[in-house]
Amino acid sequence: MTTPLTLYNSLTRNPELFQPLDPANIRVYSCGPTVYNYAHIGNLRAYVFTDTLSRTLTWKAPAMGWGALTHIINITDVGHLTSDADAGDDKMEAAAKKTGQDIWAIAAHYTAAFKQNLSDLGIREPTRFPLATDHVQAMIDFAVAIEAKHCYRLADGLYFDTSTVPDYGRLARHRDDEGESRIDPVEGKRHAADFAIWRASTPGENRQMEWDSPWGRGAPGWHLECSVMSQMYLGERFDIHTGGIDHREIHHPNEIAQNQAHSCSADTGATIWMHNNFLVERSGKMSKSSGAFLTLQALVDRGFHPLAYRLMCLQAQYRSEMEFSWDNLAAAQTRLKRLVQSVEVLRARSDAPDKGDAADYRQRLDAALSDDLATPRALPVLDELLADKRIAPARRLAALDDFDAVLGLQLTTLTRAALRVRPAAATLTEAEVEAHLAERREARAAKDFPRSDAIRDALAAGGVEVMDGDPLGWDWRPTL
Numbered sequence: 001m002t003t004p005l006t007l008y009n010s011l012t013r014n015p016e017l018f019q020p021l022d023p024a025n026i027r028v029y030s031c032g033p034t035v036y037n038y039a040h041i042g043n044l045r046a047y048v049f050t051d052t053l054s055r056t057l058t059w060k061a062p063a064m065g066w067g068a069l070t071h072i073i074n075i076t077d078v079g080h081l082t083s084d085a086d087a088g089d090d091k092m093e094a095a096a097k098k099t100g101q102d103i104w105a106i107a108a109h110y111t112a113a114f115k116q117n118l119s120d121l122g123i124r125e126p127t128r129f130p131l132a133t134d135h136v137q138a139m140i141d142f143a144v145a146i147e148a149k150h151c152y153r154l155a156d157g158l159y160f161d162t163s164t165v166p167d168y169g170r171l172a173r174h175r176d177d178e179g180e181s182r183i184d185p186v187e188g189k190r191h192a193a194d195f196a197i198w199r200a201s202t203p204g205e206n207r208q209m210e211w212d213s214p215w216g217r218g219a220p221g222w223h224l225e226c227s228v229m230s231q232m233y234l235g236e237r238f239d240i241h242t243g244g245i246d247h248r249e250i251h252h253p254n255e256i257a258q259n260q261a262h263s264c265s266a267d268t269g270a271t272i273w274m275h276n277n278f279l280v281e282r283s284g285k286m287s288k289s290s291g292a293f294l295t296l297q298a299l300v301d302r303g304f305h306p307l308a309y310r311l312m313c314l315q316a317q318y319r320s321e322m323e324f325s326w327d328n329l330a331a332a333q334t335r336l337k338r339l340v341q342s343v344e345v346l347r348a349r350s351d352a353p354d355k356g357d358a359a360d361y362r363q364r365l366d367a368a369l370s371d372d373l374a375t376p377r378a379l380p381v382l383d384e385l386l387a388d389k390r391i392a393p394a395r396r397l398a399a400l401d402d403f404d405a406v407l408g409l410q411l412t413t414l415t416r417a418a419l420r421v422r423p424a425a426a427t428l429t430e431a432e433v434e435a436h437l438a439e440r441r442e443a444r445a446a447k448d449f450p451r452s453d454a455i456r457d458a459l460a461a462g463g464v465e466v467m468d469g470d471p472l473g474w475d476w477r478p479t480l
């Protein structure tokens with residue numbers, strides 16, 4: 001039995017039954033990163049969420065009679081200002097000025113780093129990663145098409161008049177009074193919420209990225225990019241649009257306004273708008289612009305495996321705020337080790353009787369994921385499946401394969417050696433650690449305890465804790 005898929009729609013603020021426009025081709029658009037710096041682990045949470053969504057859509061497809069999934073994640077390499085509305089500099093140009101580097105090289109470097117992060121987190125590649133800068137002509141065409149009815153010109157560019165579309169800001173649930181203070185004032189705007197869809201370069205601005213347009217040389221607005229790329233690859237109407245919760249306030253309402261203008265209808269573009277909540281620290285939202293943030297590499301440098309972070313994300317439902325702490329990450333890594341160990345045990349035992357059936361577990365997993373991607377409820381089902389001695393090990397391993405297709409924890413291939421990530425500060429190589437441990441085993445066998453202790457202390461000084469009698473059977477672990 002298959003559970004129908006229910007997803008929370010930010011437009012209606014309600015869970016809704018997912019009914020694809022074209023079951024043969026489900027279409028999803030996710031706002032991608034602005035590539036002026038490394039992604040922080042909060043940004044990456046957004047893509048663990050989209051990966052869970054796309055894996056769930058794929059996993060459920062056979063039973064639901066769905067066909068292909070087309071998933072687009074764009075790369076914002078121009079146009080995103082330091083404020084999500086119309087104030088400040090282009091984040092890309094600002095980074096280029098600050099570092100004195102070529103802006104195209106910056107974009108290429110951080111785009112590659114972002115894709116590596118996704119791969120390290122077991123996030124499947126989307127169908128396409130379109131670059132905003134490859135679509136500038138299409139953006140100009142889109143703007144030309146809506147200009148007469150929906151836009152007006154100011155000295156610094158072409159602006160969208162938000163009063164020309166029905167129900168502007170419905171997604172954000174703006175009340176008129178809060179809208180006013182939220183948006184940066186720009187001289188001459190008709191309404192506070194109006195926004196630039198083309199920004200003309202100011203004399204002497206000296207941008208590295210600029211293009212000719214009917215509104216002067218300049219660059220496209222960030223909101224325009226996503227309207228154009230979603231329409232180009234998914235059509236005017238598609239199924240799901242995702243982004244972080246911050247996008248619910250400005251970026252997505254503005255995309256919707258443009259989509260409505262272009263399609264001459266009240267259609268927002270996507271049927272369901274989904275938003276992941278923030279990763280926060282005690283000091284507030286993790287944020288690239290604020291300077292101090294954690295990258296995935298920073299976690300690895302402290303001895304954590306990227307998949308431990310993925311598991312940490314799955315332990316929270318995507319709509320809940322998630323607080324980062326090293327303790328929580330360490331707990332997730334221990335949980336991952338425990339899972340890897342259970343799989344090892346199953347592999348070693350292939351002879352147990354087969355009295356049970358994994359179908360019940362599959363159904364429970366399906367029920368959890370189909371309830372707005374309730375991953376925290378899915379994980380205990382996995383634990384129970386692995387521990388159910390009534391089901392033969394081979395059958396449990398086969399079911400694990402199926403579970404992992406949607407959880408993406410790579411449990412069928414992950415090894416304990418891979419999980420023993422060496423912190424950046426470590427001085428001993430893996431081979432040296434193994435050699436010391438072998439020597440120590442000999443010393444203990446010969447009851448030479450002072451020598452055994454001396455080796456343990458030497459390892460500790462090198463950042464390695466020897467784990468005698470560890471219940472998980474782990475010989476050693478890196479210390480942080």
Ligand SMILES: Nc1ncnc2c1ncn2[C@@H]1O[C@H](COP(=O)(O)OP(=O)(O)OP(=O)(O)O)[C@@H](O)[C@H]1O
Nearest residue numbers: 033034042043046243244277278279286287288289
């Ligand atoms: N702390 C966070 N937790 C979860 N998602 C986040 C967080 N910060 C940003 N996001 C999401 O990450 C995705 C990529 O965002 P983007 O690269 O444009 O970030 P940014 O606006 O440049 O960075 P920041 O807002 O951190 O300064 C977006 O969907 C955004 O909503």
Ligand SMILES: [Zn+2]
Nearest residue numbers: 031032226251
């Ligand atoms: Zn976007």
